[in-house]
Amino acid sequence: MKNKEQDRQLSHIISLVLGIISAITTFFWYISLPTGITAIVLGARSYKKDGKKLGIAGLITGIVGVAFCLLIYITLVIILLLENASVF
Secondary structure: OHHHHHHHHHHHHHHHHHHHHHHHOOOOHHHHHHHHHHHHHHHHHHHHHHOOHHHHHHHHHHHHHHHHHHHHHHHHHHHHHHHHHHHO
16 A cells, blocks of 8 residues: 555656656657656646656646747757758
8 A cells, every 4th residue: 555655645746757758859750759758647647646746846847848849949940940941
């Protein structure tokens, strides 16, 4: 019984740490996207089970990290496409 309680507490912390890593490593999509998505899943799951604020914090930091990563790379693709289109 004690092991399940420790897992719940640990998932809050893991979610927050992965969300922070995702937000910090925004320019490295191969790190940012998996850690952000994992933070979102763990944060949502832990918030639904326990309703703790660390779960929400992990969820928010994961969303922010994934959103910044996608924003940067979508902007880069658009810039490259517009730059190549103006050549012709």
